[in-house]
Amino acid sequence: DLISQGFLAQTEGQYPTIVLTEKSEAVLRGTERVELIKVKINEDKKVSLLREVSHEYFKDLFDDLKKVRTAFAREENVPPYVVFSDATLVEFATYLPQTTDEIRRISGVGDLKLEKYGANFLKVIKDYCENDKLVSRINLKTPKREQKKRTKRDADGNDTYTVSLKMFKSGASIAKIAESRGMAESTIETHLVRFIQSGEISVREIVSNSKAEDIRNAILKLDTEATIERVKEFLGEDYSYGEIRAVIAEFLRYGNMAR
Numbered sequence: 001d002l003i004s005q006g007f008l009a010q011t012e013g014q015y016p017t018i019v020l021t022e023k024s025e026a027v028l029r030g031t032e033r034v035e036l037i038k039v040k041i042n043e044d045k046k047v048s049l050l051r052e053v054s055h056e057y058f059k060d061l062f063d064d065l066k067k068v069r070t071a072f073a074r075e076e077n078v079p080p081y082v083v084f085s086d087a088t089l090v091e092f093a094t095y096l097p098q099t100t101d102e103i104r105r106i107s108g109v110g111d112l113k114l115e116k117y118g119a120n121f122l123k124v125i126k127d128y129c130e131n132d133k134l135v136s137r138i139n140l141k142t143p144k145r146e147q148k149k150r151t152k153r154d155a156d157g158n159d160t161y162t163v164s165l166k167m168f169k170s171g172a173s174i175a176k177i178a179e180s181r182g183m184a185e186s187t188i189e190t191h192l193v194r195f196i197q198s199g200e201i202s203v204r205e206i207v208s209n210s211k212a213e214d215i216r217n218a219i220l221k222l223d224t225e226a227t228i229e230r231v232k233e234f235l236g237e238d239y240s241y242g243e244i245r246a247v248i249a250e251f252l253r254y255g256n257m258a259r
Contacts, residue, residue: 055140057094061128065089068124072117078251079219083117084108091141092121096129098136105138164191165200174206174242189242196249203250207243215239215247 026032066080066089073080084092088108097103103122104114129135158166167177174192178185195201203212218234231244 055094057090062089062093064124065092065121068120082252092125095138095141096125096134096136097138098126102136102138105141161191161194164188165195168192186242193245193249196246197252203246206246211239211243212247215244
């Protein structure tokens with residue numbers, strides 16, 4: 001692009017602008033040429049937002065399930081993906097679970113979401129199947145793979161997350177913990193975020209009230225496009241990925257953006 005070639009430059013700060021350089025002035029004088037390469041995107045290689053499934057799903061059922069998800073999201077004042085992701089809805093509309101045990105086998109359905117939303121989604125699926133004389137296809141689904149993770153521990157048996165938590169609780173700042181442990185500050189933020197969802201740390205211990213409010217508003221504004229990367233791009237350099245993750249962890253814990 002023109003910036004990497006030195007024909008344009010981007011200023012620093014929260015609201016960066018594009019400015020001309022000595023090379024661009026030469027272009028304007030006609031003493032320098034600019035060569036651009038047209039990039040052709042292969043449509044077949046575009047990444048889908050939906051997880052690939054090996055069996056066809058029922059599009060009209062998927063649309064019905066999205067309406068249920070939207071209702072929950074509006075009631076709880078959270079983005080729709082917090083209820084269930086599109087990938088999970090696709091699996092619902094593919095494998096047509098008919099019982100609590102079957103719906104538990106769907107990717108993205110844990111005990112908390114099952115208890116909170118399971119009955120409503122299950123009713124929509126069962127009603128759809130009854131009307132169209134369909135039966136469960138859960139036998140077509142590959143079982144969830146249980147990931148075995150090896151967690152590094154210190155001499156006292158504490159895992160790396162707990163080490164960071166204990167240092168933070170003792171009064172050490174994120175920067176100090178990172179320096180002491182030889183890690184990036186973003187890594188320490190990631191360690192601490194997991195304890196927000198468990199309730200051992202408050203988001204206010206990591207993110208100021210004003211920043212937390214800005215992040216919540218950004219997530220609500222972006223709605224279904226509110227990935228961490230999009231929220232970061234929307235807010236700018238003054239907001240870290242760790243701060244964004246912390247706010248997301250908070251409303252995943254409470255199920256309400258207003259807290």
